Amino acid sequence: xxxxxxxxxxxxxxxxxxxxxxxxxxxxxxxxxxxxxxxxxxxxxxxxxxxxxxxxxxxxxxxxxxxxxxxxxxxxxxxxxxxxxxxxxxxxxxxxxxxxxxxxxxxxxxxxxxxxxxxxxxxxxxxxxxxxxxxxxxxxxxxxxxxxxxxxxxxxxxxxxxxxxxxxxxxxxxxxxxxxxxxxxxxxxxxxxxxxxxxxxxxxxxxxxxxxxxxxxxxxxxxxxxxxxxxxxxxxxxxxxxxxxxxxxxxxxxxxxxxxxxxxxxxxxxxxxxxxxxxxxxxxxxxxxxxxxxxxxxxxxxxxxxxxxxxxxxxxxxxxxxxxxxxxx
Numbered sequence: 529x530x531x532x533x534x535x536x537x538x539x540x541x542x543x544x545x546x547x548x549x550x551x552x553x554x555x556x557x558x559x560x561x562x563x564x565x566x567x568x569x570x571x572x573x574x575x576x577x578x579x580x581x582x583x584x585x586x587x588x589x590x591x592x593x594x595x596x597x598x599x600x601x602x603x604x605x606x607x608x609x610x611x612x613x614x615x616x617x618x619x620x621x622x623x624x625x626x627x628x629x630x631x632x633x634x635x636x637x638x639x640x641x642x643x644x645x646x647x648x649x650x651x652x653x654x655x656x657x658x659x660x661x662x663x664x665x666x667x668x669x670x671x672x673x674x675x676x677x678x679x680x681x682x683x684x685x686x687x688x689x690x691x692x693x694x695x696x697x698x699x700x701x702x703x704x705x706x707x708x709x710x711x712x713x714x715x716x717x718x719x720x721x722x723x724x725x726x727x728x729x730x731x732x733x734x735x736x737x738x739x740x741x742x743x744x745x746x747x748x749x750x751x752x753x754x755x756x757x758x759x760x761x762x763x764x765x766x767x768x769x770x771x772x773x774x775x776x777x778x779x780x781x782x783x784x785x786x787x788x789x790x791x792x793x794x795x796x797x798x799x800x801x802x803x804x805x806x807x808x809x810x811x812x813x814x815x816x817x818x819x820x821x822x823x824x825x826x827x828x829x830x831x832x833x834x835x836x837x838x839x840x841x842x843x844x845x846x847x848x849x850x851x852x853x854x855x856x857x
Contacts, residue, residue, distance in 0.1 A: 558749060699736075758806045
């Protein structure tokens with residue numbers, strides 16, 4: 529029987545989600561990749577054990593994570609039953625709905641019908657009574673925002689979610705959504721958005737500024753830009769790269785010679801700081817007071833151990849920050 533390491537709360541700092549009472553580890557584990565039915569179960573289990581043994585209490589999912597959609601939640605549910613359920617009250621488990629999950633008009637976007645049905649399905653797949661955070665996964669340009677936020681409110685009132693979150697929202701829509709949720713007295717605490725040295729969208733669309741103004745947390749996904757902010761592609765594309773095995777999220781055309789040259793210079797800067805490129809990329813995000821946590825993915829436990837080293841040095845000089853900005857453009 530699995531027993532969690534007694535030292536698990538000595539590795540990572542825990543950060544407050546905006547003005548709420550909720551604390552998240554500085555590094556969280558995302559199950560977007562490597563938890564579908566194409567991945568070995570024992571490796572998934574080892575990833576979750578390693579994460580929790582080193583203070584990662586937050587496990588982030590979505591209804592459509594796979595392949596196939598629903599597989600990551602189903603596999604995580606088995607890990608809960610096999611290993612983690614005795615520690616349920618020490619875990620933050622989040623899931624989302626908003627992208628295509630099933631065929632027909634009720635399995636996508638932001639309707640009340642879709643969100644509440646999806647949450648029920650997610651809970652069944654994971655074998656849970658509730659999730660800690662339930663997110664709307666993306667803005668819906670056609671469904672009234674009041675309906676979508678009302679569904680999040682119902683999820684919380686029913687006890688099936690403790691907190692509400694928003695993912696992939698921009699600043700203006702976030703502000704409107706937050707006003708509705710405040711009026712409904714819903715504990716909306718966190719935004720999940722793509723953010724990295726190479727992707728500054730949240731700095732341009734108002735999300736980062738608005739979240740800080742409203743006292744809401746931000747958790748970042750793809751902080752390593754799908755592996756580009758690691759040493760993995762410094763010497764070409766490995767044969768086992770996701771570029772070759774799963775081209776949905778990273779394509780060979782994304783790795784231009786110009787980009788690879790900039791990544792090499794970022795790698796040199798990281799080395800001068802005594803960090804790997806991945807550690808520096810995560811530390812760069814954690815140095816920002818608006819950021820609650822960074823979501824990492826991993827294909828093997830050693831990657832988790834490497835990435836959590838980022839918390840050991842999150843201090844940057846003005847010159848280092850200026851050089852990172854120059855190389856990110």
